[in-house]
Amino acid sequence: MNQERTLIIIKPDALSKKVGGRIISAFEENNLRLVGAKFIHLGREQVEQFYAEHRGKEFYEPLVQFMTSNPCLAMAWEGPDAIKRAREVIGATDPAQAKEGTVRRNYATDNRHNAVHGSDSVKSAEREIAFFFTAAEIFDWEDKIYKK
Ligand code: IDP
Ligand code: MG
16 A cells, blocks of 8 residues: 555535535545645636646536636645545546445536546646645644544
């Protein structure tokens, strides 16, 4: 098991529905630990840069509109196989295809307004964490864990 970090965004639809806390719980319940968080209303240029891989696709412009419509909660999470684990917790892009119990199945509206983003590889996790956070904004828990 690799100790990894992944970038998660609680998207505007989920914060608007007030299910942000439940989404955070889903990651905590799946052995992941919060290492960074930022409440942020993204601008067009930021979203265009973040989702550059999708430029030109038919869903790109409405995606930019959606992601700039209201604030997001950008977070870095850490844990064993965090990138794959988080994608499992999140579920398929289209909530209609997402497995029962996944965040998107529970909280997404449709395949655009789908509650949450999760990095899809080690390379994109590094890029996406650096997109939102400086090194000083990521907390290194090391031996600072409270034990019962
Ligand atoms: P992912 O978020 O599951 O990794 P991607 O294919 O990377 O999915 O797409 C990025 C985001 O673009 C999705 O989370 C969703 O908000 C939006 N999106 C992707 N495919 C569609 C589509 O077919 N229709 C509308 N929006 C889409
Ligand atoms: Mg993706």
